[in-house]
Amino acid sequence: MLIGNLDGMTVFARVVEEQSFSGAARKLAMSKSAVSKHVTKLEDSLGIRLLNRTTRRLSLTDAGATFYQHCARVVEEIETAEHALTDLRGTPRGTLRISAPLTFGQRYMPDLVSEFMGLHPGLHVDIHLADHMVDLVAEGFDMAIRITRLKDSSLIARKLADFNGYVVASPGYIAEHGEPRHPTELANHRTLAYTNLANPNVWEFEGPEGQINVRVNPIMSCNNGDFTSFAAIRGLGVAREPEFIVAEALQKGSLVSILNEYNSLASGGIYAVYPERRHLPTKVRIFIDFLVEKFRGGLCNFHKTMFPSD
Structure with a gap:
């Protein structure tokens, strides 16, 4: 019975993953009506409802949730087989x-x-x-x-690739507020924090005296590194940024790398x-x-x- 329903199982799995008939139709390059017909035919052949349908959303029945786990594995095996053939070509x-x-x-x-x-x-x-x-x-x-x-x-x-971390400020900021010479001096500077980190207000460095952790008091925080770098370019404060964000600004001179004697542990890998x-x-x-x-x-x-x- 299920051999003839492989297409239906594939369509059903995609509907669950996309959480809509429309989304599944786009992914499968099919019409929405064709997707619906496949799922209905599958339910009829199994004799059980797999999805609860309302005008606003779809949800799995208990039977549908169980069946989906098996469908997902079957579809993955089919895709693996297809990829293997593609590899040969x-x-x-x-x-x-x-x-x-x-x-x-x-x-x-x-x-x-x-x-x-x-x-x-x-x-x-x-x-x-x-x-x-x-x-x-x-x-x-x-x-x-x-x-x-x-x-x-x-x-x-x-x-x-590896990337370096930089502590940066604009020439204008340095002219007005001075340039910190040691990481601990950052506690007294206007700092800009990137918040998609475990401890955005603790900046880590390695230097001649070992690892140094500095708790900063940011005047602004944001979850986007571009935003904090643009704010730094405008002289708002000192930012800690990865190389791929500030490379252009450093080349143009709109940002200056500071505390270069210390390795910022904002570095990492791509x-x-x-x-x-x-x-x-x-x-x-x-x-x-x-x-x-x-x-x-x-x-x-x-x-x-x-x-x-x-």
Whole structure:
């Protein structure tokens, strides 16, 4: 009975994941009515309702929740088999779903993805930009770009590049308030904090005397690094920023790197991460190989190559 319902199981699984018939229709390149018919036919063949439908939302019945767990595994096995065949042909196809941090994604991903899609025109790329950590498996992403000091997880990671952390201020701010010469002096300065960190008000450094943790009293906090860097450029205060955000401003002189004798522990790595799978899809493997090649030589070299006029 279920052999004839593989299409229905695939459609049902996508409806659950997208939480709507319309969303499933877009992902499957089908009409909404066709998606509905597949689910109805599946329910009829099983003799049980899988979804509760209202004008505003869908919800799984108890039977539907149980059945979905099995459907998801079956669909994953089918996709794995298809990816294996694609590997034999060596041609990436389908949709590559990528999660990336907002600022990094806005600055670098358009050029990277445009070049990659020019090499592989049969591939569709779906990019989700957000600074919060997404669940790759639960949210259906093939891979993500993570900018962090990577911790142990169930994900497989491949480092693309290291990045430095900088403490920066505008020339105007330094002229008015002076330049701090030691990290502890930051407690008496106007600071700008990036809040997507475990301890945004504690800035960590390494220097000749070892590790130094400084508690700052920010006059402004924000969950976006671009915002805090723009505020610093306008002379509002001192900010702690990763290299990929302030590289251009440092080159132009609109920001100045301070406390250079101390290593800001805002540094870290840029990683391509993906769920542990028995078979890595060609589209993921080829894109990660592409990124590794692009970042070869480090972030500074990558920036100069991608933006030669900077």
